[in-house]
Amino acid sequence: xxxxxxxxxxxxxxxxxxxxxxxxxxxxxxxxxxxxxxxxxxxxxxxxxxxxxxxxxxxxxxxxxxxxxxxxxxxxxxxxxxxxxxxxxxxxxxxxxxxxxxxxxxxxxxxxxxxxxxxxxxxxxxxxxxxxxxxxxxxxxxxxxxxxxxxxxxxxxxxxxxxxxxxxxxxxxxxxxxxxxxxxxxxxxxxxxxxxxxxxxxxxxxxxxxxxxxxxxxxxxxxxxxxxxxxxxxxxxxxxxxxxxxxxxxxxxxxxxxxxxxxxxxxxxxxxxxxxxxxxxxxxxxxxxxxxxxxxxxxxxxxxxxxxxxxxxxxxxxxxxxxxxxxxxxxxxxxxxxxxxxxxxxxxxxxxxxxxxxxxxxxxxxxxxxxxxxxxxxxxxxxxxxxxxxxxxxxxxxxxxxxxxxxxxxxxxxxxxxxxxxxxxxxxxxxxxxxxxxxxxxxxxxxxxxxxxxxxxxxxxxxxxxxxxxxxxxxxxxxxxxxxxx
Amino acid sequence: xxxxxxxxxxxxxxxxxxxxxxxxxxxxxxxxxxxxxxxxxxxxxxxxxxxxxxxxxxxxxxxxxxxxxxxxxxxxxxxxxxxxxxxxxxxxxxxxxxxxxxxxxxxxxxxxxxxxxxxxxxxxxxxxxxxxxxxxxxxxxxxxxxxxxxxxxxxxxxxxxxxxxxxxxxxxxxxxxxxxxxxxxxxxxxxxxxxxxxxxxxxxxxxxxxxxxxxxxxxxxxxxxxxxxxxxxxxxxxxxxxxxxxxxxxxxxxxxxxxxxxxxxxxxxxxxxxxxxxxxxxxxxxxxxxxxxxxxxxxxxxxxxxxxxxxxxxxxxxxxxxxxxxxxxxxxxxxxxxxxxxx
Numbered sequence: 001x002x003x004x005x006x007x008x009x010x011x012x013x014x015x016x017x018x019x020x021x022x023x024x025x026x027x028x029x030x031x032x033x034x035x036x037x038x039x040x041x042x043x044x045x046x047x048x049x050x051x052x053x054x055x056x057x058x059x060x061x062x063x064x065x066x067x068x069x070x071x072x073x074x075x076x077x078x079x080x081x082x083x084x085x086x087x088x089x090x091x092x093x094x095x096x097x098x099x100x101x102x103x104x105x106x107x108x109x110x111x112x113x114x115x116x117x118x119x120x121x122x123x124x125x126x127x128x129x130x131x132x133x134x135x136x137x138x139x140x141x142x143x144x145x146x147x148x149x150x151x152x153x154x155x156x157x158x159x160x161x162x163x164x165x166x167x168x169x170x171x172x173x174x175x176x177x178x179x180x181x182x183x184x185x186x187x188x189x190x191x192x193x194x195x196x197x198x199x200x201x202x203x204x205x206x207x208x209x210x211x212x213x214x215x216x217x218x219x220x221x222x223x224x225x226x227x228x229x230x231x232x233x234x235x236x237x238x239x240x241x242x243x244x245x246x247x248x249x250x251x252x253x254x255x256x257x258x259x260x261x262x263x264x265x266x267x268x269x270x271x272x273x274x275x276x277x278x279x280x281x282x283x284x285x286x287x288x289x290x291x292x293x294x295x296x297x298x299x300x301x302x303x304x305x306x307x308x309x310x311x312x313x314x315x316x317x318x319x320x321x322x323x324x325x326x327x328x329x330x331x332x333x334x335x336x337x338x339x340x341x342x343x344x345x346x347x348x349x350x351x352x353x354x355x356x357x358x359x360x361x362x363x364x365x366x367x368x369x370x371x372x373x374x375x376x377x378x379x380x381x382x383x384x385x386x387x388x389x390x391x392x393x394x395x396x397x398x399x400x401x402x403x404x405x406x407x408x409x410x411x412x413x414x415x416x417x418x419x420x421x422x423x424x425x426x427x428x429x430x431x432x433x434x435x436x437x438x439x440x441x442x443x444x445x446x447x448x449x450x451x452x453x454x455x456x457x458x459x460x461x462x463x464x465x466x467x468x469x470x471x472x473x474x475x476x477x478x479x480x481x482x483x484x485x486x
Numbered sequence: 487x488x489x490x491x492x493x494x495x496x497x498x499x500x501x502x503x504x505x506x507x508x509x510x511x512x513x514x515x516x517x518x519x520x521x522x523x524x525x526x527x528x529x530x531x532x533x534x535x536x537x538x539x540x541x542x543x544x545x546x547x548x549x550x551x552x553x554x555x556x557x558x559x560x561x562x563x564x565x566x567x568x569x570x571x572x573x574x575x576x577x578x579x580x581x582x583x584x585x586x587x588x589x590x591x592x593x594x595x596x597x598x599x600x601x602x603x604x605x606x607x608x609x610x611x612x613x614x615x616x617x618x619x620x621x622x623x624x625x626x627x628x629x630x631x632x633x634x635x636x637x638x639x640x641x642x643x644x645x646x647x648x649x650x651x652x653x654x655x656x657x658x659x660x661x662x663x664x665x666x667x668x669x670x671x672x673x674x675x676x677x678x679x680x681x682x683x684x685x686x687x688x689x690x691x692x693x694x695x696x697x698x699x700x701x702x703x704x705x706x707x708x709x710x711x712x713x714x715x716x717x718x719x720x721x722x723x724x725x726x727x728x729x730x731x732x733x734x735x736x737x738x739x740x741x742x743x744x745x746x747x748x749x750x751x752x753x754x755x756x757x758x759x760x761x762x763x764x765x766x767x768x769x770x771x772x773x774x775x776x777x778x779x780x781x782x783x784x785x786x787x788x789x790x791x792x793x794x795x796x797x798x799x800x801x802x803x804x805x806x807x808x809x810x811x812x813x814x815x816x817x818x819x820x821x822x823x824x825x826x827x828x829x
Contacts, residue, residue, distance in 0.1 A: 142648075149651070153645070155649075159641045172646045
């Protein structure tokens, strides 16, 4: 089989910069489209197959109108669109798979970071065979963000398309592909994940299943899906003075590309370059003027290692959400020392938006999205345990209370035996208490953990203390293994 | 097998195989200077012969000598740019071609060569812009298309290098683009270069229009306000002089006011488009001098024709041409209704 490049060269040597794209050109665009958008399907196997083939340059002859002309071409269109159809595998993450339509893009774009929205706009132009506009938009984007490497890659393809067919996203010369194989792979993966975020959407009104309830004081919440390189920022619209525990009313207000640790996720020990998984809170904000350039426009530390992490002997510290250095617009999907890295633009929005101490940050390998009703069972399952704790404490019932504490309780390095006298002392003058503004965040991995935050207010008082407890289910019973103030 | 760069105006024309600067000698040799026996074509042939012989200094001297007499001549100026390019005088060559694009924006070849020079300096964005102008001027201009392809490839390679954080200096040498060596090499008889530069200029640009005078030289109107009320030749002459004066002093109000409301711009332009083009041509100049010589006026009732020799000088241009203004009397003013060059 003749090298497609060779074959096509003859046709491509007369670029039609100002003409309407010629038919063969359009098919090239579709190839590019297939390559760019095809990966959005979540059809990872297709991507890897494609990728492999492209690397050995037997590259699917899609672009050449060689022997088969229109027959191939229409088949190509079908193929291109087939690839953006929902994948047939049954998802368990609760995301809805929708084909990439203009309506969908219109709906999603406002949530995206500005630069990503512009990148997606370029893909849209490509999809509609508007290659002139695509090229102009790509040039404008790299003018504004010269360090946006994926945009540069797409620009390179669009420029290349002026002279020859483009076989794959990042159709760089073979020498470059060899010299920077890892970079190229990472950029393609970044593109794939950004596109997947468009076609695999959380259904309206659904929320990550960790958020069983969220006090109105938590005005925002963050959920991170490491497998998709996405951060979802929510506004919490749960009304104040909700007496009954209920699912939080979360509105998705931003959907950003992020990077995690170079070695991935499930941080265990200091220096493992992994991002921790779990339920955290933002603890502070760091002054960018006092940070090295590496962190960009700022940093929001989270409380890793939390009580559960400490129970499990995890080590390390300094896990932040932070920005990017001045020479990099974003980082590859896996690139950090364990932090969650956003573009400076996107991080700025978060810095402007969220509150420290009250903003939960869920970091999951894969978020699971459910309808608010879908959380009722989990909440009820736990409600009884928390109510038992409230009653025992209100009544000063030390034995009942003690039964709710786990043998593995640890607090500031002390075990339950050491801590209990102090807890028991608090029962001496029992008064009825109420729990207000309860937040319940449930974390599931090898076991079930509940991170509970509430205001404890004694009867007759208007103010109380804010407590945070970590509960684990042990042999079917919820038990407290950490308790402290926030 | 070497086609000359020449025309390239026909879509069907074969792509020029000869694209590399280094092939200069061959190209020049292939140029057979098939022109007529006029003095001008002799001069071009002689300059080409000298270039062919590698006597660039002599060729340049010859070209300069010729240009002293015909400073606007686009063909010889073009040759001069080629000689400067060959002689490595890049800045001079850029200036020469840039002025040609200013004076004859409808010619694609100077844009092409400008692009060649920019690309040689790794100024690929400028090269691309110039080539896109060349193609806009003549969409079927194969050499420019090919050169643009090379520039795109280079720009793509730069973008890829940034994407992959490779050393951009490591992505190969600057592409060598094809230099065009003659403006109207073929025997485009009608277009005999010399004489009226404005005419020459437009001839090449495809089927295009009328007289849309390029940059400097063309026709320009006069101001009425200054024109005295009287009838007869004196009044018409005064109107013409007032027009030239308004033009020289960049008095756009007076200049545009010298044209009647029903003035028909050459080339089928709208009045508004014509006015804005005139503004764009006149306002930015530092200096404009328009002198009227040999003015002959014939009056027929309310109509008059003024014929004269117009010496136009601006920052970069110095050209004398024949001009005819058709005028009508409106009230006490003589206004221009038609302006033509070359007759």
